[in-house]
Amino acid sequence: xxxxxxxxxxxxxxxxxxxxxxxxxxxxxxxxxxxxxxxxxxxxxxxxxxxxxxxxxxxxxxxxxxxxxxxxxxxxxxxxxxxxxxxxxxxxxxxxxxxxxxxxxxxxxxxxxxxxxxxxxxxxxxxxxxxxxxxxxxxxxxxxxxxxxxxxxxxxxxxxxxxxxxxxxxxx
Numbered sequence: 608x609x610x611x612x613x614x615x616x617x618x619x620x621x622x623x624x625x626x627x628x629x630x631x632x633x634x635x636x637x638x639x640x641x642x643x644x645x646x647x648x649x650x651x652x653x654x655x656x657x658x659x660x661x662x663x664x665x666x667x668x669x670x671x672x673x674x675x676x677x678x679x680x681x682x683x684x685x686x687x688x689x690x691x692x693x694x695x696x697x698x699x700x701x702x703x704x705x706x707x708x709x710x711x712x713x714x715x716x717x718x719x720x721x722x723x724x725x726x727x728x729x730x731x732x733x734x735x736x737x738x739x740x741x742x743x744x745x746x747x748x749x750x751x752x753x754x755x756x757x758x759x760x761x762x763x764x765x766x767x768x769x770x771x772x773x774x775x776x777x778x779x
Contacts, residue, residue: 610777613639614757628757628779630667630728643776647671647754648678650774651724656752658724660684660717664710664739665691667728671756675726684716684723686739697745701738710738719747729757730775733764740769 613636615629633639651658660682663672669685676683689698689709696711717723725739730753740750750771758764758775765773 608639608642610639610643611779614777628729628759630756633756634670643756644671644674644678646776647675647726647756647774650776651675651679651752651754654752654772654774656724656754656772656774657722658751659722660724662686662712662723662725662739662743664725664727664735668726671728671754672726675724675754679724681724684712686710686712686742697742699738699742701741702734708735710735710742712742717743717746717748721746721748722751723748724751724754726754728755729759730755730764730768730773731759731762733762733767736764737767 613633615632617627617629620627658681661672661676662684663669664686665688673683689711692711692713695714697714698709698711700709723743725736727736730736736753750769752772755775758778760778
């Protein structure tokens with residue numbers, strides 16, 4: 608399936624000079640969405656990425672992470688923006704393409720030794736994924752890999768990530 612044909616390009620968003628890859632057009636297509644989840648699942652199985660939990664970052668990581676967790680027989684852990692989780696959290700502040708941000712996860716979400724797979728819709732510079740990996744280190748988790756729907760190869764986000772398998776469905 609040609610997933611690129613289902614991903615809309617929006618120039619100059621969120622600021623001039625940025626070409627935004629919009630997945631909402633992929634999400635509305637039932638066949639495209641099913642193919643994306645099935646393909647990501649297949650690649651995780653082929654790469655032997657056995658995870659106890661799939662960790663998805665707010666908000667588009669939730670869209671792909673939860674069904675992937677279901678397919679893999681794993682739990683799902685949401686990583687949220689600052690102030691969105693009701694119980695005690697671990698937090699990390701980090702740089703991203705357009706400024707700074709914070710991510711949080713419940714302190715009781717994971718246990719030492721948990722095998723985790725981090726999933727998001729897109730990897731650009733790698734800032735959010737790298738910050739999430741560092742956040743999970745606070746638990747003593749074993750990071751088994753990363754899964755992304757879109758990878759912007761020219762931005763070299765991979766070089767900022769730990770040395771674990773990285774799966775991307777579509778590359779630009």
